[in-house]
Amino acid sequence: MAETRKWVEPDPKRENWFWPTDELRERAWAADPKIYEEAAADPLAFWAKRAEEISWFRRWDKVYEEEPYAFRWFLGGKLNLSYNSLDRHVEAGRGDKVALIWEPEPPDEPNRILTYKELLAEVSRLANALKSLGVKKGDRVGIYLPMIPEAIVAMQAVVRIGAVHSVVFSAFSAEALRDRMLDCEAKVLITADGYYRRGKLVSLKPNADKGIAGTKVEKVIVVRRAGNEVPWNEGRDIWYHEITKDQPAECPPEEMDAEDLAFILYTSGTTGKPKGVMHTTGGYAVQAYTTCKWDFNLHEDDVHWCTADVGWITGHTYINYGPLMNGVTTVVYEGSPDYPDYGRMWATIQKHKVTVYYTAPTAIRMHVKWGEDWPKKYDLSSLRVLGTVGEPINEEAWLWYFKHIGGERCPIIDTWWQTETGATCVEALPGIGPFIPTVAGRPFPGIRAKILDAGGQPVPPGEGGYLVLEPPFPPSLLRGLWGDPEKYKATYFGEYGPRYYFTRDGARMDEVGNIRITGRVDDVMNVAGHRLATAEVEDALTQHPLVSEVAVVSRPDEVKGEVPIAFALLKAGAQPSDELKRELIKTVDQHIGPTARPAEIYFVEDLPKTRSGKIMRRVLKALVRGEPVGDVTTLRNPESVDHLKELVGYEG
Numbered sequence: 001m002a003e004t005r006k007w008v009e010p011d012p013k014r015e016n017w018f019w020p021t022d023e024l025r026e027r028a029w030a031a032d033p034k035i036y037e038e039a040a041a042d043p044l045a046f047w048a049k050r051a052e053e054i055s056w057f058r059r060w061d062k063v064y065e066e067e068p069y070a071f072r073w074f075l076g077g078k079l080n081l082s083y084n085s086l087d088r089h090v091e092a093g094r095g096d097k098v099a100l101i102w103e104p105e106p107p108d109e110p111n112r113i114l115t116y117k118e119l120l121a122e123v124s125r126l127a128n129a130l131k132s133l134g135v136k137k138g139d140r141v142g143i144y145l146p147m148i149p150e151a152i153v154a155m156q157a158v159v160r161i162g163a164v165h166s167v168v169f170s171a172f173s174a175e176a177l178r179d180r181m182l183d184c185e186a187k188v189l190i191t192a193d194g195y196y197r198r199g200k201l202v203s204l205k206p207n208a209d210k211g212i213a214g215t216k217v218e219k220v221i222v223v224r225r226a227g228n229e230v231p232w233n234e235g236r237d238i239w240y241h242e243i244t245k246d247q248p249a250e251c252p253p254e255e256m257d258a259e260d261l262a263f264i265l266y267t268s269g270t271t272g273k274p275k276g277v278m279h280t281t282g283g284y285a286v287q288a289y290t291t292c293k294w295d296f297n298l299h300e301d302d303v304h305w306c307t308a309d310v311g312w313i314t315g316h317t318y319i320n321y322g323p324l325m326n327g328v329t330t331v332v333y334e335g336s337p338d339y340p341d342y343g344r345m346w347a348t349i350q351k352h353k354v355t356v357y358y359t360a361p362t363a364i365r366m367h368v369k370w371g372e373d374w375p376k377k378y379d380l381s382s383l384r385v386l387g388t389v390g391e392p393i394n395e396e397a398w399l400w401y402f403k404h405i406g407g408e409r410c411p412i413i414d415t416w417w418q419t420e421t422g423a424t425c426v427e428a429l430p431g432i433g434p435f436i437p438t439v440a441g442r443p444f445p446g447i448r449a450k451i452l453d454a455g456g457q458p459v460p461p462g463e464g465g466y467l468v469l470e471p472p473f474p475p476s477l478l479r480g481l482w483g484d485p486e487k488y489k490a491t492y493f494g495e496y497g498p499r500y501y502f503t504r505d506g507a508r509m510d511e512v513g514n515i516r517i518t519g520r521v522d523d524v525m526n527v528a529g530h531r532l533a534t535a536e537v538e539d540a541l542t543q544h545p546l547v548s549e550v551a552v553v554s555r556p557d558e559v560k561g562e563v564p565i566a567f568a569l570l571k572a573g574a575q576p577s578d579e580l581k582r583e584l585i586k587t588v589d590q591h592i593g594p595t596a597r598p599a600e601i602y603f604v605e606d607l608p609k610t611r612s613g614k615i616m617r618r619v620l621k622a623l624v625r626g627e628p629v630g631d632v633t634t635l636r637n638p639e640s641v642d643h644l645k646e647l648v649g650y651e652g
């Protein structure tokens, strides 16, 4: 029977505040709040100490260096992410420890379980296979894989030989794949025949084929997962099991410079074109390792389950590199949380005795809707720490998660971070607390954050403003945008200059430094945990031949956090219809993927515009949110707003 002791206790004075128990403090890596002051006094010494816990082929000469718009960590240090994730545990005699548990979606299919030794051998075989295809240090390799063990194997194999992975979410469309493959000029793509989702077989290979047409991809390695028939291009396509079969199970890890590129991950900015966020090796390794260890208080016996997809940064850092560098067991689940029923996640926790569960507020809200009878059916007493990420969590969802999943025993670690930061930056630490619904917590030790007003002045405690990070910048913060140094500067260091990294999030901070995130301040949405620009959805919709102009804004949604709402102006002669709505949804599916589908499409005759012809999205946003629309007299066509009010049933 797993332990059911309480790890947290309520604050006697403040409702819904919780603190770690003495026992949790004793077990915690960071239990003394003094660590914050110590780290703040000398952040470089703090991070250097953390860096000593991972393995280096050569120690760094200098911890940190900075100039405007550029900074470097662990200069001169040499290491390898895959060596740190695998070899070092095997060399320490922990080769038989379970590294990865794969839970396939079909409930009757057996789990795949890989020890550190087995995972290392598998990674080495694929690494050798990639070399045999001519992949060299610095080359880009695309990964378009579902949630199967090979997704982890592929990322590890790529970084093992010093190549650079760019993972694309498997539910993204062929076109989204192509944009990314074109931009990063990948030479090889690793994909699969298909996978299972909600009980259905989803074919992936045809998408991959379409997605690489016209790109520089020369070879495609295909994992056989679902056994479905797939189109085949002789000479270009190779089965994973065939190319790895005769490869040696040893492959020496490439000695990477701390500042060598490790991976590129595309994410949404404010324009229609995704940005290739660049992460380097040393700083990323240190912060991914440390935050995973401290946030979730990882020990030798932990079974860590992060429910994100490997296509997102959360999957990169907290399914793959973070847990594996810490030598714990990581769980990879293939499918949907409601298959075969609403209890799947809880059944899986019970089955594998999961101790750390890390998910998104949108998922929690879905479970709230499905009801607490589902988790009640299962033994969740193995859980010690719960985590959330991706968007602000509302109090109701937090308390439900705390009570019905954590049994009022487990701390909830609400981690704020971004694709750009590579690893968590703001959260309460399990051994220190406090754990407060809707409040993420303090900046991680060694990280400096401030809340500024629009003019760049710090705002007083409790007041709203913009969240920025200050030097020394976090070790795992992005080093650039692939192929676009100007955009990198403008996006992150434009508003406040090179002294501050602008997160583009609104926030407030209390006297102690606890931060509450209020959400994005730009046109980026968080839709069911997926980061998406309104401009991307607009770009997709305007590809439809009958659409003349379109504006997309976000609206809060009870379950998904936010959803896109579209206002479409049709070309002359085109008639609005439900059929056309369905076609538009299909267009979005084709260009981005189903995650980007608008929750509502309004056909309009006019869009509110400024005198210079810019669409006033602010007005549309207010309309769909029922907020005050404000002054519209400066618009070129103020009368359009009245029509829109009627259309959306505005009662603001």
Ligand code: WTA
Binding pocket: 267, 312, 313, 314, 388, 389, 390, 391, 392, 393, 414, 415, 416, 417, 418, 419, 420, 440, 503, 504, 505, 517, 519, 520, 526, 530, 531
């Ligand atoms: C939001 C996901 C509130 C925020 C790791 C950020 C959050 C964006 C939190 C990054 C949180 C992430 N509380 N908001 N705990 N975590 N966000 O790049 O707006 O997919 O800027 O990275 O998600 O989304 P991304």
